[in-house]
Amino acid sequence: MNLSLELMLQLSIIVPLSATLVIVATGDKPNLREGVTITSCLILIYLVVNLYQGLSLGATISVFWWELLPGLTVSFAIEPLGMLFALIASFLWLVTSCYAIGYMRCHQEKNQTRFYSYFAIAIGAVIGLAFSANLFTLFIFYELLTLSTYPLVTHAGTENAKQAGRTYLGILLSTSIVFFLLAIVSTWFVAGTLDFKLGGIFYADVDKVMAGTLLVLFIFGIGKAAIMPFHRWLPAAMVAPTPVSALLHAVAVVKAGVFIIVKICVFIFGLDLLSVLPTTQFLLYLAAASVLLASLVAMRQDNLKARLAYSTVSQLGYITIGALLATSSGIIGSSMHIAMHAFGKITLFFCAGAILVSLGKAKISEMRGIGRQMPLTMLAFFIASLSIIGVPPTGGTWSKWFLMMATLETEQWLLMVVLMFSSLVNVAYLLPIPFYAFFPVLLSNRESNKAPNQYSSKAAPVGNILTGRQIKEAPLPSLIAIVITTLGCLTLFIYPQPLFDLASAVLSIRE
Amino acid sequence: MLIGLFNNWIVVILMMIGLYIVIAHGNLIKKIVGLTLFQTSVFIFYISMAKVVGGTAPILADDIIQYSNPLPHALILTAIVVGIATIALALSLVIRIKAAYGSIEEEEIQRQDNQIQADKKERKQA
């Protein structure tokens, strides 16, 4: 059925949002409800892929819904960056949903209908955010995303879930109200329009100090990008069930934050204005600091999910640095890193969830020697952490490569050192987990007596490392999801061409 | 000069006395009396504004040429009736307050209110 591209664009936003109603309607029949989620994921993917083909054929697709105030419209337009983000979001939504089916069933979580419906709203908000044509529409979906993910974070309904929800919402809402809204209104006032335009919407003679403060307001305003002072909400949201933290930390919320930062740098300020602003340097150092500090803190986290959360904070710092470097390779690097990090981190979270569900272990110190029981999960964990670190067989290499190139081009030696060092730190906090999982026995003696000996008795008896064959893998749908995302990491390395075309198309550098 | 403005100054002093009674005195009825004082002195101000030296009451009679200004008189007639309406309502409130609180002193009523507030809080903690 050949729907017009514009209609497909609108449908891609309406389908997830309307899916919530259907999910709520079929609330009491779990299988039907899961079916509805899966079908809506498939429809979304079909729509987004068609849009992608349309875009790659050079069609400019834009839709106008209504005009709230004179000059302030709610309208959508597709451009490569938004396309990239939408593709990732819709694909990973499918994967996360089928993972969630396995996780939820096995973990007997209560009121799952509420979970899936808010899940769908969040994805609808993400798609809307990806395709919004001006800052005002973007702000609407940004707030909708915050509000729709709040019930997901506080899903457990326990006391500390409420506490976590309070920090989550407190930081996100206050940053968005105080900084983001102020920045939007000032831009509206200074530039006269909010519509995204490639070379930036400010006039040439805009005074630098004003634009500089606006940039700071934007960067601080987008709490979802978890820049250092406003990152507290990310580890606090760990209390949520794993599919939610997977969704939050890999697919929807954090990626939306960085996506907006890149969009603002490219479409509001424009690269040439950005490079000349006085505050860019300060923000670069701030992002670098958040990269370093987050990864150092991640090293000391014993809870696996907390460690992954802090690693996300540092990876987001990478993308912000890439965006703020204001060079074409920087932008390509950061947009590719959005994809690479998404696939890598979501696998790590899936594995964490799988370990929690099947072995009930959350602490890393208890995870020595689980490679025996969950070989596949740990293998996926290994590959995904390689992708996060940026080692060849996985996609992470390309994005980190371009980021390195960007720091070289702009002779930011300090930043290059920081990137290098933090990649090393990544290795330090990610690789030991699969390593100890597979080779518990090779611990040096010094470490074994320090580690609490109660561990050694509970794990497989040292003698039959190879014979302990009680495989207790994650439930099947979760396993499938893990495998798909791991393959995703690998294919992104082998065949990064479409991703690269999209990333470079962002600045419309078309060879 | 003095006679011209003396009249107004006394009216202002009367107004301020009325206002003082309303604010300073705790007794509810005293406040109402203060209110009547305040409003009546405003009426006096209006009427002294309307007087013309040598003019008579604004009732048309063939031999009189100079009349005082009738408009403020009409306004004040309305204002007096408004005043008595407010007073009547205030007095009925005082009666109900006396029946409910048992006293018409402001401190006593405020104390009882805080009392209710305090033991409601204890019930909440308990």
Place this chain on the structure above:
Amino acid sequence: MISHLPVLQVIVPLMAAPICLIFKRAQLVWLFSLLVSGLTFLISILLLQQVMTSGVLSYELGGWQAPWGIEYRIDKLNAFLLLIISAISTIVLFAAQTSIEKEIDKNKHTLFYVLYLLSLTGMLGIVATGDAFNVFVFLEISSLSSYALIAMGKNKRALWASYQYLIMGTIGATFILIGVGLMYQMTGTLNMQDLSQRLPEVAQTRTVFTAFAFVIVGVCLKLALFPLHHWLPNAYAYAPSIVTAFFAATATKVAIYLLIRLTFSVFGLSFSFTTIPLQSLFMALGLIGIFIASISAIYQNNIKHLFAYSSIAQIGYMIVGFSISTVTGLTATLLHVFNHALMKCAIFLALAAVMYRLDDVQLNNFHGLGRQMPLTMAAIVVAGLSLIGMPLTVGFVSKWYLLSALLEQGWWPVAVLILLAAILTVVYLWRIIEVAYFKQPLVDNAAVKEAPILFLVPIWTLTIANIYFGIDTRLSVQVAQAAAQSLFGLTP
């Protein structure tokens, strides 16, 4: 009949009040007043259309020429206010009968409706009239009926709250009377239009300065602006919940209208903003008011107290918008008048529903309400989000205009303060939401059901209006813009 609309707007509810007193059966009286309020709403819509198409309407009462007789001047500003007041009163009346069944004893229901219609008449009279003294008379009608309505509250503290309100209200009204008297003394006329022409000649005299001061203080007393707001929280908390819903959305708005009418139409922009440092004074009072009211709202246990303080804070927003004294600033204030009426009426009607079911609105009555009264609680959440200023709600539109008005003047520190205050709103709203959705219901109110249909219809029409006017702002923005421009003298 069309040319008589301005006076019919006030006369219809006015004549309905004594008629209600004549038939005694409460059920009949409720339907009759609902019909009358609907008719008033219809008239206000026709009036607004007429004004938007053919400019200012002038109606001489008694056939006498303007400064001699009383004249009704309806321009865009008061047509907009008339629409808000009559719309709110019609919606609130839907839920009136069920709510007062539990809060006011049987034989006083007819009297309740008579007083309700009288206070509606008073407010419409203040907004529609073009004569300074007539404003005082209708101000007294609306105040007297509001004192009596508040005093009908179940709790004995309603009496004390109503008494305090009476004392402060009467002082305010008498201040206005003094101000009108001084103005009359210097210009010899009472008609607002005539006053605005004759005041500039005598503007530099000390008497006109005092008249301005007195009238403004009188209006600020009615407005519950920061230093003079002590009567509002108790009055709104202990009054019957239907009365609170009606007054929270309209009473202070009428005072705002008076403030705008006096400073812009009667005393003229140049006088009120240059000769007297009104701008900085009101900006300061507004901001202090916002912060103090929001902070004290956080510590309240009685939810009605909480939202009463939040009303004071929202009035602070309007005053800040007003004190910017530019077209966008005034549009922001007028927009916030419209939007705040929608938000607060929805919230207080929802509280009335909770009061109907649980007989009290303390914070611990709200335990687990999210499950027991889902629709009412959802309405409170949506209206709360609109209070915070989430996009797609009316609150966002007025916040947007306020911010752009402030940035137009370059006062970005004030803008930052306004946004920080919005955070305080988030805090006290979330206190309620956390209690409602996370805590388990206390054992004694386990048998609580959803609010009756007669509550849900008005609550949800308002909530949907909250969202609809956040999306399609044609009505509110265009009328507010046109009104502001006409007040600034630049005809659109």
Place this chain on the structure above:
Amino acid sequence: MDIVINFSSGLCLFIGSFLCVSGGIGILRFPDFYTRMHAVGVTGTLGAAMILIGLMLHSTDLLVFAKLVMILLLTLLLSPTTSHVLAKAALHNGLMPKLSQNTLEQSSLDLKSKETASSKF
């Protein structure tokens, strides 16, 4: 003829005002409530009547004359009643007249007996 009328109206006015003044002095001089009340009651009524008669004589057209007659009748009817009511209220509230020493005990006894009988209401 009008000299006689003027003279007599002047005389009446003079007597009337003299009575009022004496009433005033009476209030200041007399020791307790009842005696003062007596002074004012008597002189008030008579003084007012005399002044009115003086005015009547002085008045020109009939309408004013008729109104003055009505006022005279009213005051003659009203002021004794008011003084009666005032005295009764004072007594009812237990204000004891200041008597010379010996008659004090005797009168207070029978006053008590009358008191209990009447004040059922």
Place this chain on the structure above:
Amino acid sequence: MIDIVLLTLLLVVAIAIIRMKDLFAVIMLSGIYGLLSASFFVAMDAVDVAFTEAAVGAGISTLLMLVVITMTGRSENTTRHKPFPALLLVVITGGLLIYGTLDMPYFGSADAPVHSHVAPRYINDSMQEIGIPNIVTSILASYRAFDTFGELVVIFTAGVGVLALLSIVRRPIKGDKIAAVNDSMHEQHLVIRIVTKILLPFILLFALYVQFHGDFGPGGGFQAGVIFAAAIILYAMLFGLSTARIVINQAFIQLIAATGVLLYGCVGLVSLLNGGNFFDYNFLSNDAIAGQHLGILLIEWAVGCTVASVMIIIFFNFADYRERQLSNENQHNQESP
């Protein structure tokens, strides 16, 4: 000269009110204050206002306050509430007002703007346009008829407000009980009852006189209503509330109050339907002046009815509440002697 004397007297009375502790004396002083201000109004040629102030300010308000203090007790506690902030506030407002009076036109100067702008038309043309000598009544009833309508509604609101606050469901008292109350009252107030029996008809007659004399001399609806109510209140006080209730039953009085307001509104509606603006009496009958007369007459009558019935409602509810409290106390005493 006389007004200076009266003003100083007013000042003395006002200061006395501040000093006094005994509420009964304070209320009496406020009555005297009302009377003095009424006489000041006479000195200022505002005869209509003087009449109303005497009837309402000195009469009814003192009466109502007296009824209230019989219920709430006579003594005021000694401690001042918060004297100094109040004093400060009052001095500031007073200073502002005095600052305002400096530029006022001198007292009684004929060339003040007040006398030159709107007033001359009333004085010169009201005879041709409306044709009644008393200009104040012509302004009140015709030029600014809507103001008076508003004011009538204010009185009506006060009546309904008092009803809403104090009205209680009445249990019909048996016949013989009324007789018992009657003769005990008779024995108590023998003299006053006789005098009132003589006076009552004249008071009512005077009220009607004032009602219809409003066009030619001082008087009008309000004053007549208040005097009429005063007569009924006098009757109620002396002959017992229950007998008075039989003479004037409450439902009927509320009906009159409502019809008064309706009558006033209908006069306006009729002129509206006849083609003129609201309250335009020229359209009431074929000749303009006759229309004005008819309009003013009806309006005064409507005002008279409503004010009288509202005042009666207020007094009866106050007295009812007091009687109910006394009967509760008696039962209370009997239960626990």
